[in-house]
Amino acid sequence: xxxxxxxxxxxxxxxxxxxxxxxxxxxxxxxxxxxxxxxxxxxxxxxxxxxxxxxxxxxxxxxxxxxxxxxxxxxxxxxxxxxxxxxxxxxxxxxxxxxxxxxxxxxxxxxxxxxxxxxxxxxxxxxxxxxxxxxxxxxxxxxxxxxxxxxxxxxxxxxxxxxxxxxxxxxxxxxxxxxxxxxxxxxxxxxxxxxxxxxxxxxxxxxxxxxxxxxxxxxxxxxxxxxxxxxxxxxxxxxxxxxxxxxxxxxxxxxxxxxxxxxxxxxxxxxxxxxxxxxxxxxxxxxxxxxxxxxxxxxxxxxxxxxxxxxxxxxxxxxxxxxxxxxxxxxxxxxxxxxxxxxxxxxxxxxxxxxxxxxxxxxxxxxxxxxxxxxxxxxxxxx
Numbered sequence: 302x303x304x305x306x307x308x309x310x311x312x313x314x315x316x317x318x319x320x321x322x323x324x325x326x327x328x329x330x331x332x333x334x335x336x337x338x339x340x341x342x343x344x345x346x347x348x349x350x351x352x353x354x355x356x357x358x359x360x361x362x363x364x365x366x367x368x369x370x371x372x373x374x375x376x377x378x379x380x381x382x383x384x385x386x387x388x389x390x391x392x393x394x395x396x397x398x399x400x401x402x403x404x405x406x407x408x409x410x411x412x413x414x415x416x417x418x419x420x421x422x423x424x425x426x427x428x429x430x431x432x433x434x435x436x437x438x439x440x441x442x443x444x445x446x447x448x449x450x451x452x453x454x455x456x457x458x459x460x461x462x463x464x465x466x467x468x469x470x471x472x473x474x475x476x477x478x479x480x481x482x483x484x485x486x487x488x489x490x491x492x493x494x495x496x497x498x499x500x501x502x503x504x505x506x507x508x509x510x511x512x513x514x515x516x517x518x519x520x521x522x523x524x525x526x527x528x529x530x531x532x533x534x535x536x537x538x539x540x541x542x543x544x545x546x547x548x549x550x551x552x553x554x555x556x557x558x559x560x561x562x563x564x565x566x567x568x569x570x571x572x573x574x575x576x577x578x579x580x581x582x583x584x585x586x587x588x589x590x591x592x593x594x595x596x597x598x599x600x601x602x603x604x605x606x607x608x609x610x611x612x613x614x615x616x617x618x619x620x621x622x623x624x625x626x627x628x629x630x631x632x633x634x635x636x637x638x639x640x641x642x643x644x645x646x647x648x649x650x651x652x653x654x655x656x657x658x659x660x661x662x663x664x665x666x667x668x669x670x671x672x673x674x675x676x677x678x679x680x681x682x683x684x
Contacts, residue, residue: 325406325456328355331449332374333381335431341440342429343375347421348443350615351433353541354450354457355383357406358399360541362391364502370395371420372409385409386423388416404460404540451612451619452633457542458652461614461635464501465544465650465662468537471495472546473668476533476682481552482526485509488533489522496537504543504617505536514644518607529553530681534648536617543617544662545637547648550682560681562643565597567673570647572596573609573638574676579657582629583611587622590640599642610639613650632657649679 332344332355346352349368352360360368370387387395392413400408414423424430426438433446453461475491485508496503509520510531520532534547549563573590591604611622613635620628622638630636636651636659650662661676669680 325357325454327406327454327456328449329374329381329383329407332446333378335442335445335449336374336381337378339431339440339442339445341431341442343373343431344442344446345421345424345430345432345436345439346372346374346446347436348433348446350541350619351446351450354615355406356385356399356409357404357460357540358402360399364504371424373424383407383409384412386412386414386420388418388420389413390416406456447619451614451635452631453614453635453652454633458633460540461542461544461650461652462662462664464537464539464542465546466664467499467501467539468496468535468544468546469663469666471499472533472535472548473666476531476548476550477684479527479531479550479552479684481528484524484526485520485522486524488527488531492533492535496535500539502538503535504538505534505545507532507534512644518641518646527552530644532646534646541615543613543615544650545613545617545639545648546663547646548668548679548682549645550684552684563645563681564671565599566640566642566645566647567671567678568597569593569599569640569642570638570678571673571676573640574636574651574659575674577630577636577638577651577653577659579630579632579653582626583620583622584626584628586630587611590638594640594642603642604640607641608639610637610648613637635662647678 336344346355349360352368352372355372360370362369369391370385373384374381376382392411396411414420430439431442432439433443435441471492488508489506492506493503507520508522510527511529513520514532530549530551532549536545572593576586576589587609594603595601608621612619630653632653632655634653639648651659652662654660669682670677671680
């Protein structure tokens with residue numbers, strides 16, 4: 302039952318008409334091109350990654366639940382229209398907050414259903430309708446849309462760089478203030494507070510120190526004191542875009558923390574980055590980077606102890622390298638390589654530019670750096 306049907310809750314219908322003057326309709330136009338190329342009359346988006354890519358706003362209530370809306374793109378492919386379907390309890394917030402946010406890319410028409418209703422039941426299925434999720438009666442266009450989403454446009458790249466700068470500033474500021482004895486949980490709380498204060502969702506928050514870093518690649522924070530070498534590793538999201546930042550500090554003077562292993566791991570990362578050229582498959586870049594472990598003094602099977610990262614963007618990992626042998630790197634993609642060994646890990650984003658060159662998503666900071674080839678890379682801060 303939709304909100305305009307007899308028996309619908311009074312006042313449940315709320316519509317906000319779209320306008321040609323909306324800030325940036327590039328994703329909507331690309332979906333129009335997809336409609337023309339595939340011959341469908343409309344496309345339904347229900348995947349949170351695609352909704353964030355199209356709309357540029359928050360589409361969730363719970364960070365662990367499905368999105369609170371569906372988006373329907375229809376009409377003339379050359380000038381498609383956008384309708385959002387949501388439940389009565391979310392419509393007002395979406396209209397008043399999300400779709401008036403400066404980050405919103407296009408203002409949709411809003412249609413509502415009762416909170417107890419299935420949003421998908423309101424969308425007419427049939428051979429002429431495509432969807433980004435496998436649904437009965439809809440043509441599955443998920444892979445087509447994923448290819449569009451994984452190549453960020455200029456605005457999305459700027460937003461990702463701004464997000465990465467903000468997260469980097471938080472992580473480095475809190476890392477500089479660390480002292481032996483403060484608990485991992487307290488450090489994680491400080492990071493989370495600053496991120497949320499900046500409108501950023503902390504999705505992954507790792508804090509660990511000492512021998513735990515060697516034993517555990519994913520040290521979830523505990524109420525135990527940090528000591529020796531400490532890692533803060535964050536995966537964070539804003540308006541659907543994800544970034545990752547990892548930094549290390551040491552309380553040892555001089556730093557007796559196996560820093561040689563970290564420097565060699567940076568050389569491994571350089572092999573991954575050097576191989577990540579447009580036209581090269583992600584799998585080939587993985588093979589090149591994996592071979593660099595042995596050249597840099599690590600066991601041959603080090604790369605098998607943890608995934609090595611892959612593509613980023615509208616997910617922490619859009620694609621994990623090695624799982625899609627046919628994926629080819631293109632300008633606009635986000636590289637999220639994640640080499641790790643001997644209690645060290647590296648996790649910073651790089652963007653593939655239109656000219657094919659890589660650039661770090663984060664700008665320069667006052668954090669100590671090491672020169673690896675022609676790239677400045679984060680060092681280890683001695684406190």
